[in-house]
Amino acid sequence: MDSAKALELLMTAIVAGCAAYFGAYLAEKAKGRAAQEDLNRLVRTTEEIKTAISGEAWLAQEKWRFRAQVYHALLCALAGLRLSARTFEQNAWTFASKPDPRTDEFTLAVKILGDQVEEFSRQRALARLWLVAEAQAALAALAAGLMAELHVSLKESRDYHQEWQKVGALVATAEQALVAAAEPDLKLRAGLFVS
Secondary structure (H helix, E strand, C coil), rough: CCHHHHHHHHHHHHHHHHHHHHHHHHHHHHHHHHHHHHHHHHHHHHHHHHHCCCCCCCHHHHHHHHHHHHHHHHCCCCCCHHHHHHHHHHHHHHHHCCCCCCCCHHHHHHHHHHHHHHHHHHHHHCCCCCCCCHHHHHHHHHHHHHHHHHHHHHCCCCCCHHHHHHHHHHHHHHHHHHHHHHHHHHHCCCCCCCC
């Protein structure tokens, strides 16, 4: 019996040693698994944050790009108005010296001016949604002054030169105000391109 007891003791010792070894091994494995799960959760959270930030940055960049396009379109429309006013100003003596200034050249110039005013009005309507208050105020002042001056210039006045100088000055003032509003709105001076 002694050898059976010794064998039983040996087997108990081997089973206890294996249990201790595998128990420690499984405990380490469980710690590793828990750490891996924590790490995976952190990586997922980090990726979600990065996605949200990049989406917001993209959206801000697109808004900036669209506002820049609106400013560009308005400045182009104002340049067209300025050129039309300059055409009238340069031809003022020709128009005023004729008994009926409504010649073919005058009619063509009026049509071109009408197209320019229409383009300005279209761009201004879109700009109301996107531009800062200063830019909107400059455009509103130009629209009001432009309509008043155009009415006088095209209907009542025979001193076209002076009237068209006024129109040109109104447009130039609006251009300057629009550029002054665009610089801080688009953060052009600071070299930043995302609002």
